[in-house]
Amino acid sequence: MGIYFEVIHKDIAGRVGKLKVGDKTIKTPALLPVVNPHLQIIPPSEMKKMGVEGIITNAYIFSKSEEYCDQALERGLHDVLDFDGLIMTDSGSFQMSVYGSVDITNEETISFQRDIGSDIWVPLDIPTHPDTDREEVIAQMQITMDRMREAKEIFGPDAPLSGPVQGAVFEDLRESAGRAVSEMEFAYCPVGAVVPLMESYRYRELVDVIIAAKKGLNPGACVHLFGAGHPSMFALAVALGCDVFDSAAYALYAKEGRYITPSGTLKLEEMSELPCACPVCRSHTADELRKSPDKQKLLAYHNLAVTMAEISRVRAAVQEGTLWELVDERCRAHPRLLDGYRRLLDRAAELEHLDRATKRRFFYRGSESCDRTEVKKYHEMIPRVKLAEVSLIDAGGPIPSRFAEVIGFKPPFGPVPYELAETFPVGPCEIPSWDEVMVAYGIKGLAALLATNPDTKVTISTTEKWAPQFRTAFPDCEVIV
Ligand SMILES: [Zn+2]
The missing domain is CATH 3.20.20.105 (Queuine tRNA-ribosyltransferase-like)
Known part of the structure; x- marks a missing residue:
């Protein structure tokens, strides 16, 4: 029994x-x-x-x-x-x-x-x-x-x-x-x-x-x-x-x-x-x-x-x-x-x-998705990544050739270093065109990463639409469009 x-x-x-x-x-x-x-x-x-x-x-x-x-x-x-x-x-x-x-x-x-x-x-x-x-x-x-x-x-x-x-x-x-x-x-x-x-x-x-x-x-x-x-x-x-x-x-x-x-x-x-x-x-x-x-x-x-x-x-x-x-x-x-x-x-x-470490996919279904466990977990993990001395964050803008290191940006997660690009959750993550809430969460993730890499000179490349949000969040970074 x-x-x-x-x-x-x-x-x-x-x-x-x-x-x-x-x-x-x-x-x-x-x-x-x-x-x-x-x-x-x-x-x-x-x-x-x-x-x-x-x-x-x-x-x-x-x-x-x-x-x-x-x-x-x-x-x-x-x-x-x-x-x-x-x-x-x-x-x-x-x-x-x-x-x-x-x-x-x-x-x-x-x-x-x-x-x-x-x-x-x-x-x-x-x-x-x-x-x-x-x-x-x-x-x-x-x-x-x-x-x-x-x-x-x-x-x-x-x-x-x-x-x-x-x-x-x-x-x-x-x-x-x-x-x-x-x-x-x-x-x-x-x-x-x-x-x-x-x-x-x-x-x-x-x-x-x-x-x-x-x-x-x-x-x-x-x-x-x-x-x-x-x-x-x-x-x-x-x-x-x-x-x-x-x-x-x-x-x-x-x-x-x-x-x-x-x-x-x-x-x-x-x-x-x-x-x-x-x-x-x-x-x-x-x-x-x-x-x-x-x-x-x-x-x-x-x-x-x-x-x-x-x-x-x-x-x-x-x-x-x-x-x-x-x-x-x-x-x-x-x-x-x-x-x-x-x-x-x-x-x-x-x-x-x-929660489990990997899943089949992450479908963004609106602003509520930003508070999912996977986003929180990613934001806690991302500060462990070490950036090069000079980094470009590719948030949808032009990519000048002078940067040796280019880090992707995928809201609501935020920065996506090359080695994480194919892994869960950012890899199998489907998002629609960006909205303000998801970008704000992505910025939170980026802020967490930059906080542990204070000596890195960071340039953020984005579009006219999102540049003000990045400039406000990162007054010390160069933001190009
Ligand atoms: Zn029936």
């Missing part, structure tokens, strides 16, 4: 990996659809055919169900749900967050999860609402910690237990909760009680909360973002280092007649076309789907299919090293997501050490 997580590819703080629990292995990032035994809108065996490797269900519902409790204890969850992949169970914590309390103890819920054959168990943590007072957050965190310690003591170090990280919106508390969970050697760590943040589009705070939790957690821990099920935010959450998501959205949205797309949600009532490649959308017109007696089920199929496709897309982006570009694309779908993306960029310096 035990839970093992192996990282295979990295991009920003995101990872593609393998999560191993007992004899089950799933690819991450992964989406675990939420399955309610009483409302199986898509049977788990059919989900498997759609690429679902793991599901999550609620142990509390099973324990209270006259229909399913004994069945699950006798035959096991996998048999009852007819699913041979990974099954994670939640404790009664969700019910507690809705109803205030549950009539089950920590030990009881974990024993029950074990006895029904769940693959990943969740202790009875307290999902602290984001807007709780600090003192109350600390008190609730203490109870959660005690219960996790108790779980480890009773069920042993190898039990497939997850260690939830709470702490509301207090970054220091999230960080210390993450550290405590890692010290107790939990390898699978849900970041809990963030649904209220996502429901009210508080993506900026969500970014801070995840970064804080990750700071405390062991970097080898598998991180589950509890309750994040809309595909538009997967790229952002993965970029922050989340590995597993769970979603009831595919079913809940279907019930409300809402059609999920990777960039948002549409109302089926208002749609004239079904812009998707899944079998449901290709075999129905919008009108046929609206009138179908199976509307809810078909819509749930579509919703789950696009959700799974986005998880695949995110995994591919991490593997290819194009996650920044996918985050940029997805986060433009909603202004509040853009807020979250900008917050991620503000804090990119903290993630830079996690």
Whole structure:
């Protein structure tokens, strides 16, 4: 038993990996659809055919169900749900967050999860609402910690237990909760009680909360973002280092007649076309789907299919090293997501050490691209380059023959010495015609290089358009056009 997580590819703080629990292995990032035994809108065996490797269900519902409790204890969850992949169970914590309390103890819920054959168990943590007072957050965190310690003591170090990280919106508390969970050697760590943040589009705070939790957690821990099920935010959450998501959205949205797309949600009532490649959308017109007696089920199929496709897309982006570009694309779908993306960029310096050294390409997608980890990393590296006594910076102007050394200039990176010209990031970097922001960043890079080469006589060759910007930044350099 035990839970093992192996990282295979990295991009920003995101990872593609393998999560191993007992004899089950799933690819991450992964989406675990939420399955309610009483409302199986898509049977788990059919989900498997759609690429679902793991599901999550609620142990509390099973324990209270006259229909399913004994069945699950006798035959096991996998048999009852007819699913041979990974099954994670939640404790009664969700019910507690809705109803205030549950009539089950920590030990009881974990024993029950074990006895029904769940693959990943969740202790009875307290999902602290984001807007709780600090003192109350600390008190609730203490109870959660005690219960996790108790779980480890009773069920042993190898039990497939997850260690939830709470702490509301207090970054220091999230960080210390993450550290405590890692010290107790939990390898699978849900970041809990963030649904209220996502429901009210508080993506900026969500970014801070995840970064804080990750700071405390062991970097080898598998991180589950509890309750994040809309595909538009997967790229952002993965970029922050989340590995597993769970979603009831595919079913809940279907019930409300809402059609999920990777960039948002549409109302089926208002749609004239079904812009998707899944079998449901290709075999129905919008009108046929609206009138179908199976509307809810078909819509749930579509919703789950696009959700799974986005998880695949995110995994591919991490593997290819194009996650920044996918985050940029997805986060433009909603202004509040853009807020979250900008917050991620503000804090990119903290993630830079996690990012990989080389990638396939760098596509400039607007001024936000200037704050990417690769630009920061380049600006930190460039001062190590030694310049000759006399250097020309080729920023698009004439190149007189008197210069022995000519250094290129590629914004937003800045100076490009000959030996770096073919390497990542400046080599495989595609930029459109220059804009002011990118040139300003390039100038930052050049300033960093000139600061460590104070004795070099530098001439900058550029065009009329950009000469004033260079003259202002480098009053001691000759600028020719
Ligand atoms: Zn579809």
